[in-house]
Amino acid sequence: MIIDDPATKAEVEAVFRRYEAALVGNDVATLEDLFRDDPRTIRYGVGENLYGMDAIRAFRRGRSPAGLARDLARTVVTTYGTDMAVASTLFTRPGAPGKVGRQSQTWVRLPEGWKVVAAHVSVIDGTAD
Structure with a gap:
């Protein structure tokens, strides 16, 4: 298996x-398109646990x-082979000083393209340094 194949990355x-x-x-519409439309797709959010694309859509x-602007820091994308990847990033929002968000996504290449099959978002006290 090739890790971080340049083309896939x-x-x-x-x-x-x-x-x-x-x-x-x-x-x-784009956010929905980028998640796999499947009842097994999961998104754990800051205040919600979403199981399946129907819950994610809702x-x-x-x-x-409002308040969706954010700055990313320390984004890492790692690919495993040519059909699977993990993307992780930290983020800060102007409206939430002293807080740092953490986001991770598992991406899989499917016949319909790259899709998120699992995601996790959380917020902690601190900075993105």
Whole structure:
């Protein structure tokens, strides 16, 4: 198995950037498209545990578009072979001083493209240093 194949890594970094732009822009259709539409897809959020794409959709569609801007730090994308990757990043938000968010995503290349199959977001006290 090749870890961090350059072509695969570039693909995942690009789809990660697409996800980030959709997130801060509240582009719900793109966010939904980037998660696998499957009852086994999981997203653990800051205040919610979402099991299945139906629950993730309901969360995305009901979320306020205010305060989504954020700055990323220490983003790491690691690929395993050509069809699986993990993306991890820290983030801070202007409206939450003294807090640092942590996000991890498991990406899998499926016939329909790269999709998140599991994600976790949490917030702790501290800085992204």
